[in-house]
Amino acid sequence: MTISPHIITALAPLPVLVPMLAAAATLVLGRRPRAQRIITLVALIGVLVVSGLLLYLADRDGTTAIQVGGWDSPIGITLVVDRLSAMMLVVSSIVLLAVMAYAVGQGIRDGSEDQPVSIFLPTYLALTAGISNAFLAGDLFNLYVGFEVLLAASFVLLTLGASADRVRAGVSYVMVSMVSSLIFLAGIAFAYAATGTLNLADMATRLDGIPSGTRTAIFGVLLVAFGIKAAVFPLSTWLPDSYPTAPAPVTAVFAGLLTKVGVYAIIRAHTLLFPEGELDNVLMVCGLLTMLVGILGAIAQSDIKRLLSFTLVSHIGYMVFGVALSTQSGLSGAIYYVAHHILVQTTLFLVVGLIERQAGSSSLRRLGGLAAASPVLAIVFLVPALNLGGIPPFSGFIGKVALLQAGSADASVLAWILVAGGTLTSLLTLYVVARVWTKAFWRARADAPEGDLADVSPSALLDESEADISFDDRADVGRIPAMMLIPTVALVAVGLAMTVFAGQIIQISDRAASDLQNRSIYIDAVLGGHPGGEVQEAPR
Structure with missing residues (x-):
């Protein structure tokens, strides 16, 4: 059966439209949690199916631009489906669906029956719509709107339950995100003042006539905004203090996806708007420092959540x-690594939620004997941990080799330094996950310095110095619900599939990188005239 290329016109808006409509429906059905969950899961499954079709069509037919509401580009709202955006939609929809199934299994709570669960699902769906909108946005302001939808939804999810730690982390997160948004708005204003347009394709053509100094200044402002959202050093200090306090499903989706939206924005701006590479050396230095500072911070942590955040x-x-x-x-290596890291990092944070459910804590000082207590949990942790560490033949190893080979081919001094830094970071990552394995899973619980406290509830702790340590005061510690375990195992399987089908996935990332390098494909698809893509009008 042949799928008509024109069907992409109807499909492209759906990853944004479906979750927003579902969010409205679940908000109306706030007193019917069962109906809320069914609507949410059906909507996320629908987004996954649509995203898969968009990737198939984009890989088969090339880049396509859709004009929403009948306004011609560059005036109207443009949605662009190319291999990169479609690939990000597929990976993100897989993660969003798995995390939601996990949250349903957990009871969509984190230790308290009094959580405002009726607002969780609409907010989660709004987050889904914001992520999809950011990936599909064909103009800077629509990209900004996607980021702001993410910010609003993220604050609600981060402070769910309104505990002191979560509110404190949420306020810090929002303040940093607001600064990033203000910088992004300034960048949008500068770009519009210089070019007279916000459409990315139109802006790309007009920037060619702008003095190089002005282009570099605009790119620098946008890089700061995107760098904060992507947690690029030195703009990353906010992340380790914000994510670990949230419920396990929220932490997982934040860690897996939100920073990658910032990385996506950097890729799109760099390749489409500023391909001259004026700030490539700055990016290389920031990349190196991000690797090393992050992994050294991870080595210093004793809590698994904070360790994974670093x-x-x-x-x-x-x-x-x-x-x-x-x-x-x-670029091909970066795209493949983004997809790999979204899956693996999300999986590991879900596993930490299982560890807390099993043992009552995520502190390495209080954990031990998990391999004997729950062999399944041990395997579910070990596979993505080795994947993150870059052990062959996992996808983490494949992605790192692709990046290191690309750095070696560049052969500049700075590139060789990055190759050495990337190799060292990979080894230190393996050390970090091995330390978690030996302390939490391999050693006996009795050998842990505070092993006897792991099951103690917060109210039983009389020492005020322990008040900031998070515990789940639950009667079900030690039992892992099947609906929490199944989505986690499914993500482990998808991560392994990235290894089994690495050849085909890398071929797609190669073609996506080729499209990014030849920016005329994107420009002509939006503005018209390129044979590999055509401007189509979405139905009103």
Whole structure:
């Protein structure tokens, strides 16, 4: 059966429209949690199916631009489906669906029956719409709107339950995000003042006639805004203090996806608007420091959530490295690594939620004997942990080799330094996950310095110095609900599929990188005239 290329016109808006309509429906059905959950899961499954079709069509037919509401480009709202945006939609929809299934299994709470669960699902769906909108946006302001939808939804999810730690982390997160948004708005204003347009394709053509100093200044402002959202050093200090306090499903989706939206924005701006590479050396230095500072911070942590938050920061450096090389091989490696890292990092944070459910804590000082207590949990942790560490033949190893080969092919002094830094970071990542394995899973619980406290509820702790340590005061510690375990295992399987089908996935990332390098494909698809893409009008 042949799928008509024109069907993409109807499909492209759906990853944004479906979750927004579902969010409205679940908000109306706030007193019917069962109906809320069914609507949410059906909507996320629908987004996944649509995203898969968009990737198939984009890979088969090339880049397509859709004009929403009948306004011609560059005036109206443009949605652009190319291999990069479609690939990000597929990976993000897989993660969003798995995390939602996990949250349903957890009871969409984190230790309290009094959580405002009726607002969780509409907010989560709004977050989904914001992510999809950011990936599809064909103009800077629509990209900004996607970021703001993310910010609003993120604050609600981050402070769910209104505990002191979560509110404190949420306020810090929002303040940093607001600064990023203000800088982004300034960048939009500067770009519009210089070019007279916000449409990315139109702006790309007009920037060619702008003095190089002005272009570099605009790119620098946008990089700061996107760098904060992507947690690129030195703009990453907010992340380790914000994510670990949230409920396990929220932490997982934040860690897996939100920083990658910032990375996506960097890739799109660098390749489409500013391909000259004026700030590539700056990006390389930031990538190197992001790798090293992040992994050194992870080594110093004794809580698994904070440890993984620092490894999250560290591995953003690999993606920045690939982008900064400004080569097809570097971009291809970065795209593959983004997809790999979204899956693996999300999986590991879900596993931490299972560890807390099983043992009552995520502190390495209080954990031990988990391999004997729950062999399934041990396997579910070990596979993505080795994947993150870059052990062959996992996708983490494949992605790192692709990036290191691209750096070696560049052969500049700075690129060789990044290759050495990336290799060291990979080894230190393996050390970090091995330390978690030996302490939490391999050693006996009795050998843990505070092993006897792991099951103690917060109210039983009389020492005020322990008041900031988070515990789940639940009667079900030690039992892992099947609906929490199944989505986690499914994500482990998808991560392994990235290894099994690495050849085909890398071929797609190669073609996506080739499209990014030849920006005329994107420009002509939006403005018209390119044979590989055509401007189509969405139905009103």
